[in-house]
Amino acid sequence: MCYSLSTMRLDKYLKVSRLIKRREAAKEFIEKGFVRINGKIAKPSTEIHLEDVIDIHSPLGKSIRAKVCEIRNVSTIQDASEMYEILP
Secondary structure, eight states, rough: OOOSSSSSEEEHHHHHSSSSSSSHHHHHHTTOOOOOETTTTTTTTTTEETOOOOEEETTTTTTTEEEOOOOOOOOOOTTGGGEEEEEE
C-alpha cells in the first residue's frame, strides 16, 4: 500500500524518485546550483509539493524538467517513474 505525503525534502525526493541515484549526489547537485524548483534555486532541505516543477541541469549539458505527481517515502525501480512527469 502506498501513502502519498504532502511534502518531502528535495534531496530525498530526487533519490526516492530515482531522478538522481544517490542522495549524496543529489545534495551535491543542489548545492552547486544545478537544481531549481519552480524556477528558483533550491537548497537540499527545500520542501517539494505536488505539482512543483524540478529543473535539473547537469554540468555535462543534459537537462531534465519534471513535474512532481506523487510523493512517497519509498519506491521500487518499476514505480519510481510514476512519481513525476517529464516535461518538454
